[in-house]
Amino acid sequence: MAGIIPQMGWESLSDEELIARYHAGAKEPRSRECANELFRRHHVKVARWCLAFTNDRESAADLAQEICAKAYQNLSSFRGKSKFSTWLFSIARNHCLNSARARSIVPAMESDPLVMDSLPDLTSQDPSAAIEGQQLAEAARRLVSETLEETERVVFTLHFAEELPLDVIDRMLNLTNASGAKAYLVSAKRKLERAVRIWKARA
């Protein structure tokens, strides 16, 4: 029997329409074909993302397959609060970060002494002037926001908060300058040292 939607017609359907049809016929062969079409459209994004993480097509293909499998398994719970590609991004992002940490693909941040050992010191030697950890974090956030340019802020945050190695940041952000993310980090560190000196003098 002919399907309700001819296969060629799927190309004209939006992601949202494909998802609606998937939900409407959950577990039926036609709905699986809707899911196939949906994922096919976004394979390139997942592939590129994974390649940025691994810089090796074999490992990237394995990661990409795990991400698509995970997304497919959870597709029935996707209710369209965001775009499909945003939802897929959240899965890809978490999976790559977790896999990298679990498999120790990402080297410990302490392994980059250039950056780690020389972060400007926010703490005070004077106990009477010491401030709590939360206040230090707030000061750090304000200094980063107010002192750094956009790319410096992003590179700094991806490296320190997300623990991404510099070469991954280079590929993820398509940084084409000579030293890539490292140059932004060094520049950020220099600006923050100056800002911390001023901040401490005012405190």
Add this chain to the structure above:
Amino acid sequence: MMEHDENLNAWRKGVSADEDCLSLEMLQGLVEGVPPGTPAAAHLAGCPRCQAELAMLRSFELPPSGANDQAAVEWITARLQHAEYVPSPAARIPWWGTWMTIPRLSGAVAATVMVGLALSLYVSNRQERPLFTPTSENENMRSTDIRLTVPSGDLDQAPGEFRWEASPLAKSYSIQLLEVDGTEYWNGQSAKNFLTTSRELKAKMHPGKTLLWKVTALDASGKPIASSGRGRFRVLATN
């Protein structure tokens, strides 16, 4: 050394997510263009973490750059097209499945199977043999093989540990923390049937946020042999 750690933690925490950070849906709105002056745009302007998240989201939407990347991405997508994570309809219908589309025949088959089952049960009981004999460890994985113990429900504070009933053949366990939409939030491993919650993990359990958790038992080679259903808990918001 402590001062070094304190300093490092302050910088890390300063650029990490906090409870005011924007959701991915809101960041998606910003990608599509939200007028300046909105609360979301104001938060973004002062939050390095949301700016980095937005940069990652934009990066996800970018096409591959450079011939090498292009070729590698094409190779990976070709592999994905042939991957079996979405089961193909033809592959999922066994040869006998087509018989079941014929109403009378499917009724007859069902009746025959029922009679056969009843007979085999009768014979099995008579001979006092076990009804079910496992043929291999890996063939017996069920989603409810492992019963989760704690945490569960609403909690006054982040749980000190995750605990579940041990699976006899397990050599280790994989523990997943999931968002309510099933997206993985964190994962870890334990050699025993519990996992002590680290400070970093506790920091991820934001007050008011419902989380799911799941355990998979692994054999010596790392293959899954049993898994739990999903547990649910929430650390209550502090006033």
